[in-house]
Amino acid sequence: MTPPHASDSLQNVATGGFDPSSNPPGQSTMPVDNTFYIGAMDLVVRVSRVHSIWLDSGDASPAWSAAIEPSPASLPAGTQVQLAYRGAMAVANVGALTDADSLDAYGEPITGADPTFFQNDHTWKDALTTLDGAQFLQVRITLISNAATNQAPYLSTLGIAWQ
Numbered sequence: 001m002t003p004p005h006a007s008d009s010l011q012n013v014a015t016g017g018f019d020p021s022s023n024p025p026g027q028s029t030m031p032v033d034n035t036f037y038i039g040a041m042d043l044v045v046r047v048s049r050v051h052s053i054w055l056d057s058g059d060a061s062p063a064w065s066a067a068i069e070p071s072p073a074s075l076p077a078g079t080q081v082q083l084a085y086r087g088a089m090a091v092a093n094v095g096a097l098t099d100a101d102s103l104d105a106y107g108e109p110i111t112g113a114d115p116t117f118f119q120n121d122h123t124w125k126d127a128l129t130t131l132d133g134a135q136f137l138q139v140r141i142t143l144i145s146n147a148a149t150n151q152a153p154y155l156s157t158l159g160i161a162w163q
Contacts, residue, residue: 017029044145044147044150045145046144046145046147047142047143047144047145048142048143048145048152049105049140049141049142049143050140050141050143051100051103051105051106051107051138051139051140051141052100052107052138052139052140052141053096053097053098053099053100053103053138054088054091054096054097054115054136054137054138055136055137055138055139055160056091056097056135056136057135057136057137057162058135059135059162060135061132061133061135062132062133062134062135062162062163063129063132063162063163064085064128064129064131064132064134064137064160064161064162065128065129065160065161065162065163066127066128066129067083067128067160069081069082069083070153070155075153075154076146076149076151076152076153077146077149077151078146078148078149078151079143079144079145079146079151079152079153080142080143080144080153081141081142081143081144081153081154081155082126082141082142082144083126083128083139083140083141083142083158084124084125084126084139084140084142085124085125085127085128085131085137085138085139085140086117086118086121086122086123086124086125086131086137086138086140087117087118087125087131087133087134087135087136087137087138088115088116088117088118088134088135088136088137088138089115089116089117089118089134089135089136090115090116090135090136091115091116091136092112092113092115092116093109093111093112093113093114093115095109095111095112096109096112096115097136107138107140115136118131118133118134124140128160137160139158139160141155141158143155
């Protein structure tokens, strides 16, 4: 059997596939066989991410309270819930304040202007208190599963406090 070529994907008629059970292995299958399964693949989602809309504190200079995160003992073994935050002084894209569909998979606006980030820093912070003074807040929740045990973490409630 000749090795596959890029042009093989342009064929209009089946020409056979790879037969691992032939002697020697690698002979062609019958040309009428347009499908051949050589293996199987299982996919495991280990990391899931959620981004909030931009939350308006209603205060021009809030003092954010430290977050209380789930303790590892309260989660399935080998899993984690990680919270990260970023702040803004202004959010011109109204959709980013009210509609998660206006944000892409990374929490960035799909259309419209970017927020005016707190201290011109768009990076995610582990400590909420580092954003004291930012009127707007966005939260990123990262759920890390245990692929070996097929266990996933969960977060049933999220509360954010400021003064």
